[in-house]
Amino acid sequence: MRGTILTSFVIEHQCPRCGGPAELEETDRLFRCTFCRAGSYLCVPDFFRYLLPHKAPAGKELLYFPYWRFKGMLFCCVPGQIANKFADVSQQAIVSHHFPFSLGFRSQTQKLHFASGACEGLFLEPHTAKADMLAHLNTNFSAKLPKPILLSAQIGETYSLLYAPFYLESRLMDAILNEPTASGTAEQIEPLLQRAQAPDWPVTFLPTLCPQCGWDLDGEKDALALSCPNCATTWMAEGRQFKQLDVLHQPNPRPGVVFLPFWRIEADVDGLILNSYADLVRVANLPRVVQPEWENLPFHFWTPAFKAQPQRFLAIATQVTASQPREEIATGQPPGPAYGVNMPAQEALESLGLILAFSVKPRPRMEAIVRNLRVVLRRSILVYLPFVEGPHELIHSGMKLAVSKSLLSHARNL
Ligand SMILES: [Zn+2]
Numbered sequence: 264m265r266g267t268i269l270t271s272f273v274i275e276h277q278c279p280r281c282g283g284p285a286e287l288e289e290t291d292r293l294f295r296c297t298f299c300r301a302g303s304y305l306c307v308p309d310f311f312r313y314l315l316p317h318k319a320p321a322g323k324e325l326l327y328f329p330y331w332r333f334k335g336m337l338f339c340c341v342p343g344q345i346a347n348k349f350a351d352v353s354q355q356a357i358v359s360h361h362f363p364f365s366l367g368f369r370s371q372t373q374k375l376h377f378a379s380g381a382c383e384g385l386f387l388e389p390h391t392a393k394a395d396m397l398a399h400l401n402t403n404f405s406a407k408l409p410k411p412i413l414l415s416a417q418i419g420e421t422y423s424l425l426y427a428p429f430y431l432e433s434r435l436m437d438a439i440l441n442e443p444t445a446s447g448t449a450e451q452i453e454p455l456l457q458r459a460q461a462p463d464w465p466v467t468f469l470p471t472l473c474p475q476c477g478w479d480l481d482g483e484k485d486a487l488a489l490s491c492p493n494c495a496t497t498w499m500a501e502g503r504q505f506k507q508l509d510v511l512h513q514p515n516p517r518p519g520v521v522f523l524p525f526w527r528i529e530a531d532v533d534g535l536i537l538n539s540y541a542d543l544v545r546v547a548n549l550p551r552v553v554q555p556e557w558e559n560l561p562f563h564f565w566t567p568a569f570k571a572q573p574q575r576f577l578a579i580a581t582q583v584t585a586s587q588p589r590e591e592i593a594t595g596q597p598p599g600p601a602y603g604v605n606m607p608a609q610e611a612l613e614s615l616g617l618i619l620a621f622s623v624k625p626r627p628r629m630e631a632i633v634r635n636l637r638v639v640l641r642r643s644i645l646v647y648l649p650f651v652e653g654p655h656e657l658i659h660s661g662m663k664l665a666v667s668k669s670l671l672s673h674a675r676n677l
């Protein structure tokens with residue numbers, strides 16, 4: 264795989280209210296202006312597109328070449344093992360040997376901007392779709408693994424398109440370094456210029472005001488769900504507006520309780536009957552004797568709605584799914600401090616096959632089940648589960664689940 268570590272980068276922009284300068288991290292969604300205090304929530308229809316700044320001489324027409332940027336954990340279930348690998352790469356979104364194969368360190372030393380309508384230049388249209396990019400990453404990852412590939416999934420990923428600036432003299436010039444690229448004459452580049460597109464990718468800055476009562480919504484800067492401290496509602500951006508999110512919680516009157524958010528997911532799994540807790544015990548071959556009342560306990564997948572290091576994320580999801588929290592569940596926001604939601608349900612859906620892969624025993628049986636597995640989301644709902652805070656861990660005694668506090672803080676940098 265050609266590509267270089269990008270880690271994370273900084274995006275420069277301006278407050279939509281007062282024009283004050285601001286810097287964002289890649290995972291930031293909620294932005295609060297340090298000048299006018301106005302809160303905005305960043306929305307795009309699909310994914311973020313960024314520009315690398317150029318140092319081209321004045322008057323040069325810039326052409327922007329797209330690179331896919333992917334950062335996340337790849338999982339691959341093959342006979343005998345579930346392999347994983349962290350990937351942090353940039354790769355060409357147009358296959359061309361005239362342009363650098365990856366961004367290298369360019370995006371680490373530069374402050375990026377949103378690629379939007381106001382940008383001038385010729386934007387080359389990507390030839391490689393996001394799905395192709397992921398397939399390519401998975402192919403490279405699985406090249407040395409045993410075959411067949413039973414299941415591939417990505418967890419905790421961010422992906423975006425980064426546009427790097429170039430311009431033409433007699434040769435193709437790198438407009439960041441202001442020097443010729445290793446290959447590429449103007450004539451060789453010309454055919455690519457036929458497929459350019461306008462940078463019609465607006466970033467919407469939604470004011471963070473509660474649609475129900477007008478109060479300022481609360482959330483961490485990477486929050487996907489915002490809460491209203493005034494009318495106790497929860498909101499999630501959808502398109503260019505906030506939609507109210509149904510929220511449940513498991514009450515716990517003990518002092519020192521903090522709540523962690525989970526997605527409780529109803530999904531159809533092709534070829535498997537997974538309607539009740541009893542079904543799960545049978546499918547996964549859990550070391551438990553099926554009790555008659557378990558036939559009536561509905562089965563749900565459970566995944567963290569917070570980011571965690573991917574192996575730990577899957578271990579927690581597998582454990583909570585095996586436990587099927589079934590104490591009383593109440594509607595509404597939890598009555599106490601809660602961790603923020605920064606893992607989307609859609610992405611959590613990717614992990615369901617892996618949860619089965621980790622749950623089902625013995626291995627040959629698991630391999631038969633996850634091969635060609637198809638999972639279709641029916642419904643997901645946000646549920647806050649109560650944990651008692653210890654010095655280093657948050658503990659849910661009912662499930663005997665401990666989540667390390669450092670896991671929660673480190674995961675922010677994923
Ligand atoms: Zn401002």
Ligand SMILES: [Zn+2]
Pocket residue numbers: 473474475476477478491492493494495496
């Ligand atoms: Zn409100």
